[in-house]
Amino acid sequence: MSDTAVPVKSAGRIYIIEVWTSGLLYAVAMWTRPWLIAHASDHALVVAATVLPALPIWLIFVAVWRYYLHIDEFQKHQFLQSLAISFGLGCSTLVTYSFLVDVGLPPLGISWAWPILGVVWLLSSIAIKRAYRR
Amino acid sequence: MKNNLPALRAQRGMTQGDLADSLNVSRQTINALETGRYDPSLPLAFALARLFKCRIEDIFSPK
Numbered sequence: 654m655s656d657t658a659v660p661v662k663s664a665g666r667i668y669i670i671e672v673w674t675s676g677l678l679y680a681v682a683m684w685t686r687p688w689l690i691a692h693a694s695d696h697a698l699v700v701a702a703t704v705l706p707a708l709p710i711w712l713i714f715v716a717v718w719r720y721y722l723h724i725d726e727f728q729k730h731q732f733l734q735s736l737a738i739s740f741g742l743g744c745s746t747l748v749t750y751s752f753l754v755d756v757g758l759p760p761l762g763i764s765w766a767w768p769i770l771g772v773v774w775l776l777s778s779i780a781i782k783r784a785y786r787r
Numbered sequence: 788m789k790n791n792l793p794a795l796r797a798q799r800g801m802t803q804g805d806l807a808d809s810l811n812v813s814r815q816t817i818n819a820l821e822t823g824r825y826d827p828s829l830p831l832a833f834a835l836a837r838l839f840k841c842r843i844e845d846i847f848s849p850k
Contacts, residue, residue, distance in 0.1 A: 661813050727816035727825050785815075785824055 664723035671716035679709035710767065735781045739774035746773065788847045792821045795839045795846065810834055 682705045689702035721732060747766060754760050796806055803817040810817075810831070819825035826847075827835065836843045 661807075661811055725812040725816050726828050726831060727819050728813060730825065785819055 661723065661725045661728070664720055664728075667723065668716060668720035671719065672713055675709045675712040675716060678712065679706055682706040682709060731778075731781050731785065735774060735778040738777040738781070739770060742777065743770040743773040788826050789823065789850055790820065790847045792817075792835070792846060795841075796821075799839075806838075809838055 686702055686705055689705065690699055693699040693702050721729065724732065743766075747761075747769060750758065750761060792806075796803070801809075803814050803821070807814045807817045812831070816825070820827055832843045832847060835846055839846065
């Protein structure tokens with residue numbers, strides 16, 4: 654059973670709308686950021702424009718948390734399994750890559766961590782759903 | 788655990804979707820319960836027992 658009054662059926666739809674809206678805001682923030690930085694009149698505004706794309710990333714985190722609150726217990730079970738697997742795989746991948754930088758691979762910026770973890774999480778979610786469908 | 792959810796559901800002419808809507812869970816959750824791939828929490832087991840007007844042990848039993 655879900656812990657909230659939101660029907661479980663709606664949880665996925667609400668989640669997709671919130672994540673896509675956040676993604677759209679991220680794209681707009683990344684697109685307008687150079688202009689905002691160039692035209693900012695003081696240092697505080699430059700800092701605000703610089704971190705602007707981080708705000709939609711926080712909104713994605715909020716969307717994920719809200720999704721977790723709206724889903725039922727079996728979905729939570731799958732959600733946490735995929736999150737645990739993706740955390741382990743994602744961190745191991747990033748650490749392995751950081752060692753390979755020592756032998757000539759180009760260094761990755763910290764901003765790559767979120768997309769890499771996101772892709773690994775998506776793949777582990779698909780794998781977990783398929784495992785329970787068998 | 789074993790369960791006789793499919794039989795209880797069929798007796799009442801309910802689909803997996805109907806049962807899922809009654810309990811505010813997904814149809815996939817009902818499917819996972821019926822096929823024994825997922826064991827419910829106590830609150831969900833009690834909700835099922837209340838819905839079918841029986842005891843939890845009338846629905847679920849150890850393998």
